[in-house]
Amino acid sequence: MATLASVYERIVLAHPARVLVLFALLLLVASLRLDQFRLDASAESLTLEDDQALEQFRETSRRFDNSEDFLVVTYSPAGDLFTSEAIARLRSLRDELAALEAVGSTNSILSVPLLYSPELTLDNVDSELRTLDEHEVPLDTARAALLNNPLYPDLLISEDGRSTAIQLNLPTPERYYELLYARNDLRDQANAGGLSAEKERELDRLENEFIDLKAQLTERQDRTIAEVRSILQQYRDSAELHLGGIPMIVADMIDFIESDLSTFGLGVLLFMILTLALIFRQWQWVAVPLMCCLFTVWLVTGCLSWVNWPVTVISSNYISLLLIMTLSLTIHLIVRYREYQHANPAFDERQVMMATASAMVRPCFYMTVTTIVAFGSLTFSGIRPVIDFGWMMTMGMAVAFFVAFVVFPALLVLMPPPLSNLPADSDRAFTRIFASLTERYGGFVLWGSVLLDVLFVVGITRLSVENSFIDYFKSDTEIHQGMITIDRALGGTAPLDLVINDEPAPEGSDGDAAALECDPFLDECEAGDEWRDTWFTPDKMSRLEAVHNYLDGLQETGKTLSIVTTLRLLKTINEDRSLDAVQLAFVPKVLPEDLASTLLDPYISETHDQARLTVRLRDSSPTLRRDELLKQIEHHMTTELGYERDEFTLTGMTVMYNNMLQSLFDSQIKTLGIVFLAIAAMFLIIFRSFKLALIGIAPNLLAPASMLGLMGWLNIPLDMMTITVAAIVVGIAVDDTIHYIHRFGVEFDRDQNYLAAMHRSHQSIGRAMFYTSLTIVMGFSILVLSNFIPTIYFGLFTGFAMIVAMVASLTLLPKLILMVKPFGSERSPVSG
Template sequence: MNRIGAFYDRIILAHPWLVLLAFAALMVLAALRFDQFRLDASAESLVLENDQSLEEYRQVNRTFTTSDDFLVVTYTPDGELFTDAGLSRLAGLRDELAALEAVGSTNSILNIPLLHSPDLTLDTVDTEIKTLDEDPVDPATARQALLANPMYPNLLISEDGKTTAIQLNLPTPSRYFDLLNQRNQLREAVDSGQASAAEQQAYEQVSDEFIRYTEELGATRDRTISEVRSILEPYRDQATIHLGGVPMIVADMIRFIGNDLSTFGLGVLAFLLLTLAIIFRQWRWVAVPLVCCGTTVWLMIGFLGWTQWPVTVISSNFISLLLIMTLSLTIHLIVRYREFQHDEPRADARLVLRNTLLAMIKPCFYMALTTIVAFGSLTFSGIRPVIDFGWMMTLGLTVAFLITFLLFPALLRLLPPPLDSRVSSDRIPFTDAFARFTEKSGGAVLLGSGAIAVLCVIGLNRLTVENSFIDYFKSSTEIHQGMVTIDDRLGGTTPLDVVITDEPAPEAGGGDPFASDCDPFVQDCGDDEYRDTWYTYQKMRQLREVHDYLDSLPETGKVLSIATTLDILARVNGGEPLNALELAFVPAAVPSDLEDILLTPYISEEADKARFSIRILETMPDLRRQELLDRIRNHLTENFGYERERVLLSGMTVMYNNMLQSLFDSQIKTIGVVFAAIAIMFLILFRSVKLALVGIAPNLIAAGSVLGLMGWLGIPLDMMTITVAAITVGIAVDDTIHYIHRFRTEFAKDGDYIATMHRCHRSIGRAMFYTSLTIISGFSILVLSNFIPTIYFGLFTGFAMFMALLGALTLLPRLIIAVRAFG
């Protein structure tokens, strides 16, 4: 402490202007890269670190020439759709959308083949195809043809024929994949430690170029979505129109988060300042915390800009958390300063400030350190954005601590606050009431805490790790309404691909297939000689069975596969299923201009793979992704006999599920390790096994109560709510450290546990109450957000603050008294 006191005497308190100038220079330097601060909600930001599923997803898209990069415009006219006027208005909308620069092509009922001609056969399919765009087809006939086609209903048109969709394909330029492959190859070399200096430099250059190009594509995508919305607006007077698709979900998530960061960031700050003004009633006690909090956030944003470290959906709340932590530190200093000022009203302001800093630096240091440990648990995750969030908070807490103990004293040295006569009578009935209750009803405190613990355990067992994208948005938002429409009428929202690899062909021939009585063209002969093609009777029959199984699942909407194509060809064939001979000639029978619709999305002869394209119903209330994926995989292997390595499940559904399961494994299952680490730090800090165990108890109750409440309310853990555990532990630890540290100081005066408890409730309890009240009030404004995770963050942060305060003012002192922790 002598060295710390000398540091403050010689530098901070002696030269406050130099400290302020140094911070001003840092802030100017940070501001130079504010324009590089960015939000990222790309596919890579929502998957596991080095998740093979992402590469498998991209490989499936390359193999079957498919992509999820498209927007969906749902169109439900007020009048009849299938009239000349109705189709003309739809065509006008389609043409305006197709004219956008970023739109590569469109799919709609206007340009898809109707396959309705009475002269249509397998032999004439290439000459008898008609479309509404190219041919004078009667609207009623077109409606009947579309609804009778196995592919289009519940995909491009609803089963009642009242709602249709326009698919806007947004092709990703090849340069993106070139840069991505270059970056990944160079990153593998760098991660392995075998990269040369030239390769490391090339990796940095390619990474920077990839980031810049990704940002350009993102800006273009946002601009396109904005242009699409502008085009849709004039058509809404005669139709109900919604916009959907994965790119739109990503764009809206970024937009909501950006709005929350700016609008609600300012709102939270305003609420915090108002609460501080009401509590302390001196402008210095509003201005100083404001400057400290603002400087912390300013420097962190600048640092993220300089390092081009993107903020994701998960880490977007780090600014709010930094406000919490910095504000908590400054409030504790303010309350302690006012106590010293009241105890020695004639003391020099510099001496009061020095005593405050020396009295609070140790508990605040350990508070920051234990909170870092809590957030450090996030780095055990396998998800890059969660890992980044953990490191951001680690760095941010370090910056918050340094700013509080450097900038706070410099500001007060130049602006010493006058003595506030209200400090002596500034008793808080809330904390006094809890002191009296803890003294007189100690048994009730322990019994109530035990009951809460039991409820927490039950609630924890109710927790799930599932959530739907639709649950992120209020029902009043367009994105929510669009997902409901797409799920209910157009086959589902989230893509899932099931890919089956063919068995390898035998190395040697098995003889003449015509030497037996079995005719391979009309019946199943085991077809060992024909394993190099998918178009055999046996394989197509089994793919049909797989299709029917997938289509029967309640979680699936539209299912497309080669079986869909065969149904279409059977209809063209007069309604009769294709026989083995006709199956063998399917690739030749399909016109080349229809191959990209009927064949290549579902069968790849070159890769020996068959694909089933599935849309998952996001609006299904009991959707359990992991259970669904396990059920599909097990059914295909156990009931259909496919080897596990031949079955691949891919798509956004798989990647998002992998992230959720990893979050559960890395956070909930390791929370015990986090508490063990905090217990060790308590042991080092308090040098008492009793105090370490006593200090852990209210933290367990606080963290368990938040997670237990989520279980009781049926709120699933997802990429946002999972971080509440770390946040709660960090907040609860702060109160515990401050209370025990102050209890030890006060207990040394008279050795009376009860009197010490009352003094602590009136001193450090007051600081804890002010901190909790300020943060709960400030973050209550987040409930006005349109982004549900932001609302949950505000609510659970407030609840965590309340439970941490409640535990520190009741259970903690009761346990200290019960075990006579100080002898």
């Protein structure tokens, strides 16, 4: 240790200017790729690691020529929708939106076939099609045709006929899927057994090309959304307009992330400046720690940019956390530095800094390592963005320690603060309150902690993960209002697909029922006969109708669409008579191509022997429980409708989001279990005492339990942000524990008196703990101004848990030390 201290003094303290120049070069290198820094709020960023539902979702979208990349504009005129003026304004709006470069096509009540005419039959459906765009259809007739059509109500028009929607389709280029599947194939090969050097280069090329293409598509999509909003603004004087759709949600979430990164990062900085100025009242104690915090964020952000590591919704608070964690390290150094200044007024700044670094390097190193363990536990969660967040903060803590013990001392030697006019213990009164409370009411502290633990554990049993995505956003935001309108008036917001698999067609049949030995339209075919090459048979359609009716009848579902919807429409055309077997067989040939692309292709894939039923859930429904609903559907399909489990697949955004939500609770328990096992092991290594390891765990159990328990009692579900709070709280709270126990041991060695050591520890390290906790709580409190509700909860619960951690470290922890006496026996008082 003496050799290391000598090297440290000769390199860092003797040549601070050189150290800072070299560090400036490091910051410069980190800055070279800052233009590559990117944010990601895509569906892929909110899924489980290797979640097969994402691949199923993509495959379904391609097979049925369906994409979630569309925007929905809701249009509710001040008066009646079906007036010449309102329709003219709707047409003008539609035309302006359709002219946008990224919009491939539009769907609206203006362009869809009305399929309503006294002369309309299955034979002349092609020639008798009518649309509001191309024909002079009386508006009353158009209204009746749209509302009586089983396809359009709750989809393009509300059931009361007062609101309508324009769907803007944003096609994804085929190159996207080519790169995606080629990249994933090489990734699978790498995971299975490694790649050759040539294929590794190919994978790197594909990764970079895919990232570049995603960035281009995201930029185009953002530009399109901005253009749509600009157009909508011109029509708000005559109608209530809202914008919805997955691309808008992604774009707005990225906007919220950017806002949180900039606004709240700046807000935390301002709180830090104010707190440091009020506590220490010297400009050096504001400027130096502030620069250290900024340097840490700068360096970590540069590293993320170099490795193309995107920031997601979950990791968006990494700037605030790094600022606070770096400040925590520097505050402990500042308090110790000031103590040495007053204790040794003859020391120069290098001597004081060397004494400070020597005294604090061990507890700060232990603190950093245990915090890294806490954040590193997030890598076991199974949720991709949570894993990434864990690695980000692991790297960030290593950088923060380097900055605290290299950059901070160098700056301080160049800008030494004068001896404070304030006595070293002038502000000790507040922390002495905790020492006095522990001394006089230790039993109350102990049993009060036990009671709180019981209450918090009960609260944890009440935790849930069922939450409404709509409620992630404040009610006055456009995204919330648009989603509510679509959810309640236009069929729901959360998409869910049920794909049913048929047996493959007989080889050589080419899907032609007439070529088969057993004709299902004329003969009684047995189950073993190879005629299951077409979906258009009475038996199959009857089974699909039973599924459709079941899904449509669920309380949580909105609009349900399938081939059954098409058949009901054709029944209306067929003079309200159901299609017989022959008519049913020729449906694909009867419908014109433009109608088939709307009424058949999204629901039947004869090529892949699959039928698709698409459902939209009402996300704002108070009874919606996604996991229960999906299990209920699976159970009904297998027990009531006679399908085998491998004959159908539930897929779509709802399934992926549910998989992520359901993993939250298990992930939280697993994460915390790993954290506490790792920290207990670290405590054993650090303190070399089983007693101290157990004592140190106690306050760290109370802090995350308080946060999770309070959420349970308040019926606030876990979400993609709050899942990380427990690990963060443990990571920060353990810092106080290590510093306090380490300082207590130092103070106890002075006179072997536990009570006196406790009071001195509260007056020294207790102040640093209080300052750090105060800064953290104040810094996170600014997150309540976010428009993203999970961010608000993140700030509130982190602040609350940190208050609990501080109080526990200054009351419960010393009480346990006084009880167990882990540092050995007290020295017997000397008799007079």
